[in-house]
Amino acid sequence: MKTEVMIRKKMPLVNREVSWLAFNDRVLQEACDPTVPLIDRIRFLAIFSSNLDEFFRVRVATVTRLSKLKNAARFNMGFQPIKILAEIQEIVKKQQVRFDHIYNNVIIPELAEEKIFIINDAQLNVSRGQFVRNYFKEKLLSTLVPIMLDGLTEFPELKDESIYLIVQLSKLKGSSKPKRALIEIPTDVHSRFLILPETNNLKYIILLDDVIRYCLEDLFSIFKYDTFQAHSIKLTRDAEMDLDNDLNLSLVDNISKNLKLRKKGNPVRFTYDSDMSDELLTYLIRRIGLKPTNLIPGGHYHNFKDFMSFPNVGRKELEYSKMSALPIPDIAIGESILNVISKRNLLINLPYQSFDYVIHFLRESAIDPKVVSIKITLYRLAQNSRIINALINAAKNGKNVLVLLELKARFDEENNIYWTQKLEEEGIKVLYGISQLKVHSKICLVTRKENNKLVHYGNLATGNFNEKTANIYADHSYFTADPLITKDMDNLFADLEKGLLLSTYKILLVAPLEMRKKITRLIDREISNAKKGVDSYIILKMNSLNDERMIYKLYEASRVGVKIKLIIRGICCLVPGIKGVSENIEVISIVDKYLEHARVFIFANNGKEQIYLSSADLMNRNLDNRVEVAFPIIDKESKSIVKEIINIQLRDNTKARIIDKEQENNYKEKHNDESINVRSQIETYNFLKSRLKKTQLNVNF
Incomplete structure (x- = not known):
């Protein structure tokens, strides 16, 4: 035991926050990849910006809190908070x-080549200027309420995620004292982008920020100032919730209370226009109460996440073409999906195949007279959720519907409270989760009365029951009537109803009860086989890997010769390729058009390969603080499909980056023969399409 502790202390590890920033750098790589369509490169800039916002609101906020603790000299696998900040x-x-640089020196010039120009307030000619003024007066002016800062004893509360213009009003001549004002840019009411009239096939777009800048004289017309300086600022706040133990508050009220407090969270990042004068920046630092560690100089514009909705006013080729979702072989339109599942298991590979099969499963269950109950866990839902509609219709048809809707899903709390109330209004039993645990599993169980017996039909997934994200997240959804799996699912729902996990599960790996223990056993078996000279390997795909004990176990497996291949999109605290520690471990990360979201665990098992799919990453929070499910793929056909998709991803040398201790995100080396290079997301689609063709269905692609 002493030797084990000493080895663990010497383990090479990458700090979680630093690893996450390396992931976001991979997103930035997509924004400057010339093979990515131009408009989608702009959207990758938006994703980068949105990711960074959440990183500061959650991770930086957490590290900042830790840095203030007396005993926080070392945390998170030995790293020091102050140094990490x-x-x-x-x-x-x-x-x-x-x-x-990418935006100003790459994106803007390439847009110009397409005769698309993002112009600012100084670049407006007379006619376009008049168009902007008319828009300002007719649409925008009534939504702007500047706050005059001079004379205010307290600086106004800056909203999290909002952008503002700090404006200094002055006169070129005379001795009038300058005034300062604050303007919130109303992107919640108006589009961030105003498309201007086209001239000679030239297309022009101006940002809402610059529309306001151009019309400052109109906005402040009651003052006799003739010079205006306007700079963009943005404050990011601590968004972590501190749910208290007030027994007089329901969970809904507790979360609602914290949602209000979140809006006034401590500052963790202040982004400002680097062209701002030192005098004005000093003024803001003093008035807002900022610290040097909060300050991040930036460009002329902030909240680049708004560029997700940047309008394509040019050729359709400036965006990724949409690939039509493929049907599942041997399932005819209108055929009973419950009848199909009773005969064989079904694997849906999203987004290459349609999420509509999940909707069809629930819709059919809602009207089938033999269905007696539907039980489901929900984490994140689409805005106009067809999942919710199907559940409500099921309840109206007399089915017993049970929904566990996780209210603590970060940044979806308000949305989930709304859906909770909607479901309860329809008489549906809603569970809010388990105390101190988030329910993150994605499972649905339909119970049907057949020949006086109750028969279960299950759906288990790696991603949310969310039809919007199902179009852009690469996930797996598995339908089965196998009694070993569905019995475990039934027991899990019984535990969730009791609010206490007590059952022992025969085939499912359920966190936090036993997933860690059972995955450790699976790794130990590979270690044992390697020591016996048996061919042994582990292939793991997930979003993130940061659990110290799991990393140590993988290092242990590597040291005895187990071949380990990891596909990790985001955080990877494990360091591969270290002699004597991790030389048998290879790690890649794939960032492409679709977000790789599936979790897949594959173990050699001495030639009897075992494959699990899961909602869980190998992170501390997933293994110890969430209700998660990993489920086995038990039929040969589905196993072969999952394995081939994984093999395709392991061969990717177009969008796969090598993860190593340097965190440099180098791409895997391409072949000289371009025809044999692999881009896994395209290759996966083609693979599934070829399987469909083999069934000789008359499908129009």
Whole structure:
């Protein structure tokens, strides 16, 4: 035991926050990849910005809290909070410089080549200027309420995720004292982008920020100032919730209370226009109460996440073409999906195949007279959820519907409270989760009365029951009537109803009860086989890997010769390729058009390969603080499909980056023969399409 502790202390590890920033750098790589369509490159800039917002609101906020604790000299696998905060700031500043370079020196010139121009307030000619003024007066002016800052004893509360213009009003001549004002840019009411009239096939777009800048004289017409300086600022706040133990508050009320507090969370990042004068920046630092570690200089514009909705006013080729979702072989339109599942298991590979099969499963269950109950766990839902509609219709048809709707799903709390109330209004029994645990599993169980017996039909997935994200997230959804799996699902729902996990599960791996223990056993078996000279390997795909004990176990397996291949999109605290520790471990990350979201665990098992799909990453929170499910793929056909998709991804040398200790995100080397290079998401679609063709269905692609 002593030797084990000593080895663990010497384990090479990458800090979680630094690893996450390396992931976001991979997103930034997509924004400057010339093979990515131009409009989608702009959207990758938006994704980068949105990711960074959440990173500061959650992770930086957490590290900042830890840095204030007396005994926080070391945390999170031995890293020091103060040093990590300084390192984060340095990395983010460098990434911001690169971001600005990509936007200003790459994206803008390439848009110009397409005769699309993003112009600012100084570039408006007379006719376009008049168009902007008319828009300002007719649409925008009534939604703007500047706050005059001079004379205010307290600086106004800056909203999290909002952008503002800090304006200084002055006169070129005379001795009038300058005034300062604050304007919130109303992107919740108006589009961030105003498309201007086309001239000679030239297309022009101006940002809402610059519309306001151009019309400041109209906005402040009651003052006799003739010079205006306007700079963009943005404050990011601590968004972590501190749910208290007030027994007089329901969970809904507790979360609602914290949603209000979140809006006034402590500042963790202040982004400002680097062209701002030192005098004005000093004024803001003093008035808002900022610290040097909060300051991130940026460009002329903030909240780049709004560029997700950047309008394509040019050729359709400037965006990724949409691939039509493939049907599942041997399932005819209108055929009973419950009848199909009773005969064989079904694997849906999203987004290459349609999420509509999940909707069809629920819709059929809602009207089938033999169905007696539907039980489901929900985490994140689409805005106009067809899942919810199907559940409500099921209840109206007399089915017993049970919904566990996780209210603690970060940044979806308000949305989930709304859906909770909607479901309860329809008489549906809603569970809010389990105390101290998030329910993150994605499972649905339909119970049907057949020949006086109750028969279960299950759906287990790696991703949310969310038809919007199912179009852009690469996930797996598995339908089965296998009694070993559905019996475990039934027991799990019984535990969730009791609010206490007590059952022992025969085939499912359920966190936090036993998933860690059972995965450790699976790794130990590979270690044992390697020591016996038996061919042994582990292939793991997930979003993130940061659990120290799991990393140590993988290092242990590597040291005895187990071949380990990891596909990890985001955080990877494991360091591969270290002699004597991890030389048998290879790690890649794939960032492409679709977000790789599936979790897949594959173990050699001495030639009797076992494959599990899961909602869980190998992270501390998933294994110890969430209700998660990993489920086995038990039929040969589905196993072969999952394995081939994984093999395709392991061969990817177009969008796969090598993860190593340097965190440099180098791409895997391409072949000289372009025809044999692999881009896994295209290859996966083609693979599934070829399987469909083999069934000789008359499908029009």
